[in-house]
Amino acid sequence: MQWKGAMTEGEFLDRSDAVFARIEAAIDEQELEIDPLRAGNVLELECEDGSKVVVNRHTANQEIWLAARNGGFHYRWDGQDWQSTRGSGEFYADLSAALSLHLGTTVHIA
16 A cells, blocks of 8 residues: 655644544434544544444554454555555445444445
């Protein structure tokens, strides 16, 4: 995977803020049974059954991290998308799959 050159810290914070806002908007639009709690660098998505999906921005590495039942994943901006640093996978597709697993229904975060 070819990574785009490093962003400034400000660019990374702006881009990752947009990720958090996009997730929160999709939850509202789809009326999902998820309670989002944002605290600094962490967006915690608590599902109806009490399980959680956690999205964290790691500023030092300029990565978005995802933790869910199906594992932990790291993503880096490639100039177009947030791509997995450990193989294939795109952040929003992987987040959608994780939330679908937690909720037991199809979720699409785009």
